[in-house]
Amino acid sequence: MGSVRVKVCGLRTKADVQVAASSGAAYCGFVFFPKSPRHLEISAARDLALLAPIGLAKVALTVDADDATLDAIVEGVPLDMLQLHGHESPDRVAEVRDRYRLPVMKAVGIADEGDLPAILDYSLVADQILIDAKAPKGAALPGGNGLAFDWRLIAGRHWLRPWMLAGGLTPDNVAEAIRRTGAKQVDVSSGVESAPGVKDADKIAAFVKAAG
Numbered sequence: 001m002g003s004v005r006v007k008v009c010g011l012r013t014k015a016d017v018q019v020a021a022s023s024g025a026a027y028c029g030f031v032f033f034p035k036s037p038r039h040l041e042i043s044a045a046r047d048l049a050l051l052a053p054i055g056l057a058k059v060a061l062t063v064d065a066d067d068a069t070l071d072a073i074v075e076g077v078p079l080d081m082l083q084l085h086g087h088e089s090p091d092r093v094a095e096v097r098d099r100y101r102l103p104v105m106k107a108v109g110i111a112d113e114g115d116l117p118a119i120l121d122y123s124l125v126a127d128q129i130l131i132d133a134k135a136p137k138g139a140a141l142p143g144g145n146g147l148a149f150d151w152r153l154i155a156g157r158h159w160l161r162p163w164m165l166a167g168g169l170t171p172d173n174v175a176e177a178i179r180r181t182g183a184k185q186v187d188v189s190s191g192v193e194s195a196p197g198v199k200d201a202d203k204i205a206a207f208v209k210a211a212g
């Protein structure tokens with residue numbers, strides 16, 4: 001595994017998990033959002049999570065999920081982290097962290113300078129921050145849209161918590177994104193797919209290699 005840690009999000013098959021692991025990814029993400037082509041039922045996610053070797057951290061991604069939904073996911077799937085990718089407030093992030101005793105990563109969408117203070121706000125309550133492109137107005141999905149934001153907005157900045165760069169990353173641009181932002185962790189979903197929700201093994205391997 002290289003020094004930059006990679007999260008491959010939206011895994012749906014056993015082959016996806018196996019290639020993420022063998023390529024050297026540090027995290028795999030399971031999406032629980034029915035509108036997404038990457039959505040998994042709990043039983044399917046459990047089967048995939050049980051395949052993940054030690055060293056591949058299993059992340060459950062939810063969007064404004066209530067306690068009953070999170071209870072079912074946490075009870076049904078062996079997990080290492082929760083990723084909150086909706087409009088969860090800082091108080092809700094703290095509540096989820098306390099309730100499940102799992103590390104929580106909060107996604108923050110960035111489009112311009114005005115979005116940056118939220119990174120600090122959430123750094124006070126979350127274990128990690130996912131710095132992602134803000135979804136366009138009216139988008140069906142709050143993430144996984146293959147859109148990048150202007151990396152100059154975060155270049156040279158430091159935050160209280162570990163953070164991960166996301167949004168429009170591909171095997172072709174990830175090295176440049178790391179160089180320009182100083183990211184020590186990167187996240188990818190659509191950039192390693194051949195169609196929405198269909199991961200491509202060669203692209204996953206190429207992405208992890210390019211991330212270094």
Ligand SMILES: O=C(O)c1ccccc1NCC(=O)[C@H](O)[C@H](O)COP(=O)(O)O
Nearest residue numbers: 009036143144145146167168188189190
């Ligand atoms: O990927 C999804 O389908 C998704 C659905 C609902 C909320 C978030 C979602 N993805 C979040 C991620 O962590 C993605 O990996 C991240 O937004 C980067 O996506 P991409 O630009 O496609 O690499």
